[in-house]
Amino acid sequence: MACINPDGKPTASGTKVLRALQAGLKSPEEVAQDTGLPLFRVRSGFRELAQAGLVVEKAGKYEITDKGTALVQ
Amino acid sequence: MEEVKEQTSHMPRIGEPAPAFEAITTHGVLKLEDFKGSWLILFSHPADFTPVCTTEFMAFAEIYPKLQKRGVELLGLSVDSVSSHIAWVRNVEEKTGVKIPFPIIADLSKQVSLAYGMIHPGESKTETVRCVFIIDPNQKIRTILYYPLTTGRNMDEILRIIDALQTTDKNAVATPANWRPGDKVVVPAPNTQEMAEERLKQGYECVDWYLCKKKL
Numbered sequence: 001m002a003c004i005n006p007d008g009k010p011t012a013s014g015t016k017v018l019r020a021l022q023a024g025l026k027s028p029e030e031v032a033q034d035t036g037l038p039l040f041r042v043r044s045g046f047r048e049l050a051q052a053g054l055v056v057e058k059a060g061k062y063e064i065t066d067k068g069t070a071l072v073q
Numbered sequence: 074m075e076e077v078k079e080q081t082s083h084m085p086r087i088g089e090p091a092p093a094f095e096a097i098t099t100h101g102v103l104k105l106e107d108f109k110g111s112w113l114i115l116f117s118h119p120a121d122f123t124p125v126c127t128t129e130f131m132a133f134a135e136i137y138p139k140l141q142k143r144g145v146e147l148l149g150l151s152v153d154s155v156s157s158h159i160a161w162v163r164n165v166e167e168k169t170g171v172k173i174p175f176p177i178i179a180d181l182s183k184q185v186s187l188a189y190g191m192i193h194p195g196e197s198k199t200e201t202v203r204c205v206f207i208i209d210p211n212q213k214i215r216t217i218l219y220y221p222l223t224t225g226r227n228m229d230e231i232l233r234i235i236d237a238l239q240t241t242d243k244n245a246v247a248t249p250a251n252w253r254p255g256d257k258v259v260v261p262a263p264n265t266q267e268m269a270e271e272r273l274k275q276g277y278e279c280v281d282w283y284l285c286k287k288k289l
Contacts, residue, residue, distance in 0.1 A: 043106075044100075044103050
């Protein structure tokens with residue numbers, strides 16, 4: 001997967017996305033702007049990170065979970 | 074014969090919604106909807122580690138910054154595996170110094186290839202021909218190019234088409250043959266008698282009521 005390694009830890013781009021969410025709830029567009037990642041990568045990344053329980057979607061925006069926070073600290 | 078019919082069962086057309094897909098790529102699993110809001114060039118090549126395809130990938134990489142400035146994303150496709158794609162782009166970078174920055178779909182199941190009419194059995198029963206689908210931010214197909222296995226595509230023309238489509242969308246005009254940015258554009262032809270009568274009085278450069286140009 002592009003954002004999560006086989007061992008469950010985030011890749012460099014996954015970490016960038018998670019770190020961007022440490023400031024609070026953000027849309028994919030906001031995270032793309034903050035990280036410099038293409039929007040399509042952020043959207044697909046959010047899918048992966050949500051499946052792994054590292055982020056959660058709230059009305060089109062995303063929030064980092066406790067599990068996600070633990071992995072980027 | 075049944076297999077041939079199945080492989081050519083769907084040919085998308087200009088003006089139709091681009092067929093949705095979810096695919097394994099060198100940048101993870103991507104869906105068509107991930108590209109909504111951007112222009113997208115979805116293009117296919119016959120096979121990794123082949124000569125014409127390699128020159129095309131290097132050429133696409135060269136125009137990538139120009140495409141980014143125009144709000145256009147690139148997405149490649151062949152029926153090779155993701156491991157083959159990764160090995161090939163690493164080889165291209167090692168041998169030529171050219172980094173391939175865009176994702177490539179590994180369409181082993183041919184699901185995307187068949188949805189987009191990319192396999193032409195007269196050329197090859199197993200590999201995709203050289204297709205280019207230009208898809209707009211609303212995910213409608215705007216241009217389709219099909220090239221044979223033997224003929225590499227022209228990046229100038231692909232950029233020119235992007236510029237032409239974006240210009241027509243922004244200005245409600247058309248572009249004439251061989252148009253380049255900065256050239257005069259075509260004023261849409263009148264579709265009523267009244268408009269045709271008015272057209273020649275509107276100050277455009279006209280051959281006749283149906284063929285008028287203007288500077289933007």
